Amino acid sequence: MTILVIAEHDNVSIKAATLNTVAAAAMVATVLDDEIHVLVAGHEAQNAADAAAQIAGVSKVLLADAPQLEFGLAENVEATVLAIAKNYSHILVPTTAAGKNVAPRIAARLDVAQISDITSVDSADTFERPIYAGNAIATVQSSDRIKVVTVRTTAFDAVAAEGGSASIEKIDAAADSGLSQFVSRKVTKLNRPELTSAPIIVSGGRGLGSGENYTRLLEPLADKLNAALGASRAAVDAGYVPNDYQVGQTGKIVAPQLYIAVGISGAIQHLAGMKDSKVIVAINKDEEAPIFSVADYGLVGDLFTIVPELVSALDA
Structure with missing residues (x-):
């Protein structure tokens, strides 16, 4: 067969x-x-x-x-x-x-x-x-x-x-079942790679504190790396970004070459969606955060200082 x-x-x-x-x-x-x-x-x-x-x-x-x-x-x-x-x-x-x-x-x-x-x-x-x-x-x-x-x-x-x-x-195609019909489609257009197929993803969590901080800190880093933007469920629930960005068991399953987790504690639902990434970099002020258990590289510190420093280093 x-x-x-x-x-x-x-x-x-x-x-x-x-x-x-x-x-x-x-x-x-x-x-x-x-x-x-x-x-x-x-x-x-x-x-x-x-x-x-x-x-x-x-x-x-x-x-x-x-x-x-x-x-x-x-x-x-x-x-x-x-x-x-x-x-x-x-x-x-x-x-x-x-x-x-x-x-x-x-x-x-x-x-x-x-x-x-x-x-x-x-x-x-x-x-x-x-x-x-x-x-x-x-x-x-x-x-x-x-x-x-x-x-x-x-x-x-x-x-x-x-x-x-x-x-x-x-x-031959089967006849129209008549059970459903297409009404409309709303497509989110992004100026960066699509989340599920991007080789690099920069993802943010509740530690960013607000949608304004998410945009201010993560977009420049993603631009430098030509990366897609993602988020934890906590960040989506808090309204920082739309749910199209959500990575995790109830969001999108991803496995990029590089996954940068910023201000994400690493709840089990989030880890289920990204732990197969080839290289994981975690930035979090809590050295006991579960995200570090799957990270290849961990930076313990203030993300509001570390992320701008990363962007500056990429400019150099």
Whole structure:
């Protein structure tokens, strides 16, 4: 049986989360000596299909192109997937908002158990996933004929976006389910890298004291490093920044090359969202703060002094 990855895309290009999901699929494919297919379900999405065909390790791209798939409504994507599901042993989607919307529907209709948020592939039927906010790792084995799996993208290094030469096959899209309709979309436009894909993140917590301090101290540092800006839940709840910035178990899971935590104590929910970062730098006046337990480098001191000094050092 073959492995299917449901691509996340904008009808023009493939989103980075798909590349991480293909990496997880490749581990399963290696065990089974199987192929990887990628489904692009959208409207006027030929460019996205062409991009998917270039992904390393993909042997075939399935393009379902219809107006009812333009906005990725889960009910319509689900119905399209169900029409071809019997041809696959594994169906993988990224653990993103879109993936978490469609995967449970597919699993329920197939009458199988969803395997959620995997961080490792032990074998074709055995996976690892974090539980208790990452404090324990569960090993999950499934005997279901079709395994529906969501992939924590930060746990798998992305495959190359170019170099592949997959064939593209057009398939029929399922009819509009009529269960939901797209009304509107409000997109936050940022002049800096997107949080979940940025190689460097500067993140602030309650220790900053106010939204004004967050902006005054962290934006210059992020500008110097061409970094994305993040925040702890405490900072978001206090109104320092919008919830789009939140990193953590109930926010966004990130794993950049460099994560700088400023004024963040390190609550377990926050650590669950960033502890897989390659290098973690923590700045906090409390030397007993939990953040230091995961930090590669720790600076104990007044952030109102340390952060401007860092910016000045980067100017030098």
